[in-house]
Amino acid sequence: MKRRFKMNSISIKLGILFSGIFIGLFFILGFILYSAFTNLFIDYIKQDLVVRGNNHANVLEKQFHQETIEHVVKMETDVTTDVLIADSNQNILASSVVPDEDMKEHMLHSDEIHKGGLIEEDWREHDYLISISPIGNYQGYVYMYYPTSLLREIVVVLNIVMIVTSFGIVLLALALIGFMSRMLTKPLITMKEATNKMALGKYKQIIPVSGNDELAQLGESIQSLGEQLQEFDDSRNEFLATVSHELRTPLTYIKGYSDILTKGIITKPEEQEEYLNIINKEAKRITFLVNDLLDVSKLQVGKFELNKETANINPVIQKVIINLKPEAEEKGVALSAELLDVPDTSIDVQRMEQVIYNLVENAIKYTIEGGITVLTYTTNDFVAIEISDTGIGIPADHLEQIWDRFYRVDSSRTRKTGGSGLGLYVVKNIIQSHGGDIRVESTENSGTTFTIYHK
Template sequence: MKSFRHRLLTTILIWIGVLLAGLLIVIGQLFPIYAETHNTAEVWLMLFFVFVVAMIFSAIIGYRIIQVQALPVENVTQTALELAKGNYRARAFEYSNVGTVELSSTINILARNLQEITAIREMEQERLKTLIENMGSALIMIDRQGGITLVNRSFMQEFQLAAEDIDGKFYKEIRIPYELERFIEQVFMTETAARNQLEFKQGIHSKHIDVYGAPVLGEHEQWLGIVIVSHDITELKRLEQIRKDFVANVSHELRTPVTSIKGFTETLLEGAYKDPATAFSFLEIIEKESNRLEMLIKDLLELSKVEQAGFRVDAVPTNMKNLIERVGEMVERRLEEKNIQLKLQLEPVIVQGDPNRLVQVMMNLLVNAISYSTSRTAITVRLYQQDGEAVIEVEDQGIGIEASEIGRLFERFYRVDRARSRNSGGTGLGLSIVKHLIEAHHGNVKVESEVGVGTTFTIHLPLAS
């Protein structure tokens, strides 16, 4: 730009010089004639005046030339420099000068196109960033040297990392499970896509992830690094294990009474029926096992019903104090058999619930507490209001539950003490039914326990409006 202005200014100065030289030649030709009739002072004054007028006229013409030719080019050049810096909002003045208007217009069209392209690119980058940040799977990208170039929020949450743990670090420097580190090394070494399911410890719990890794290739198949995507499948593994345990437990629970019934029936048929005392004893056992089998099938059907999608309870205003007292009378015989005292600390509370289902809930909780309590202990049931909810507590002085087992307490067929549950006739489905029924009432149930001290089940239910 400066060189253009210098060249233009030089051209103007040369033009002025030529003009002055011509003027001087003309004056030189006229000077002798004029000097004969005028004195010398007047002649030199006239020459000075002519020179000043010529300079002013030349300056006006030069300034006009610069305005017309140099300024539009300078403005276009400044606009081009701004575009080169990335300022795509810059625009050139579109002068009416025929020589530069097309150049200015073209620069402005280029600027508008670059601005539109940049806006589209920024929008696409924002979409991609939002997608990566909010995807359910954890993602990490690693460059050729092993440096971390990109991680999303899910990865940081899954492996309990902070931004300062990742910035400018290599993947070997961050706290990730050893199993995942080995998988990353495998993808690095082979430069081929791979998939695997990894299991590792996170605190006291086991975690399972489904991980996929692949090389990142640029133009001309240039290897740029690798990308690792992992998905937490711990819950899926847990559900799969529950399904396996459910099938195994159902098979076992059904096989035990069926085997007993079949065995004693065969013994009776082989001649034991001839001894009345033996036959009566065997028939009592058969009846007991039949009742147990019937109870198991009944609980299985009940659990299947409450687990179905769309299951609802017939909720009406229910006097929870009267309901608990009625359930206490129903388990009175069992309490007397084990010499267990039932303490009721009940406030008048009206809940929004299904009376029949709530009887079932309280019955299962009290039977469970009796089954796991020793003789000469007490079971306390409390009922009160708190924070706009009804709270029911069932506290026993039984064997208690290990902290590691509390999370599995509401699983189907899960038992803390299998021998004691089986001897008491339990099916292992009662607490699972309780959990589903309470959730159907839009409530929740929690467990607190200490081994050798006892267990407390706490239920929260909505109050009647």
């Protein structure tokens, strides 16, 4: 598909701008050079005319007689310049040409004494440039004439050469400027096309740029942005699939067991209680997932708020341990707490309970055998909460990414254990909102330890 050039395209605008600047500067420079050359050339003619006249006057001063006069006249015959020799009373003694009216009109009157030099230098209005050189002690005068018609012809030729040369240079410059503007804007056009494709959902784009200038850096940034958007889109799609699965599974349990109870198929109280517990457990599972989603949406729009109060973290941990102990025992995993005496701190109790619950529940999910320990202690004026397990651990190259939204270490592993990839993202934001910090240490197949520091 051929590209159509539009007047509002950046390459056309740059071409017009550069062309305008170049043409303006070129004509200014050309005018200056033309004026300088013309003035220098004419000044040379004037000076040469005066010098020739002075040389003739010096010769005549030594031998002012007819033979010398004829010799001087002969020297100026069949050359560009002409000579006229007059006595002290301005009577013509000899001339290389028959004097015309303009020559005669510029001869000095007897009462005018001239020290020598140009007496007519207007080459545009008069027929001659004229100089006068006195002979000796004003015994006579040597008049030199240079026909200005030659100067005007030379200037006309010079004008033609300048115009033709300028026209050729301008055409060549316009072509070069057009090519350069195209080369300069080609990366921008490529980036524009790439961003248009990205707007249509084709995020991964290859932008061929070279060098390390601003355009190359912009191209690399757009390319990197596309890759990040693609990763985000992939994570989002995977997240939506996971959330759908996470919602579908408990809803299936709730619907199935509630149908059984509604139809009265189960009559034994202990079985009814078991089914109700399952329904309650799956409802809590949905509640935690929905809460994570709500927290993420609040974090994105900056509406995540804490309701802080002065409280001790140990009772919060004990409550979480009591709630999750049945789930741990069901898997054959020991869940214990070593809660040392720690000072009260300013916390949002409900949010901190959510943090501990998420971390302990994750530990239960990924611990097949062994145990989970929750420890509290103080260190350097910080209250530390340490959750350690003997689970499958986290690969070292994933440790920095586990805090990212939607990130999961292993999708296949997540499908078995459940999880939306939001829990740790929410946990870290809650801790940071409290002004604290959370760190992780993990070894594959040995276990993981999360440590929270809060002041």
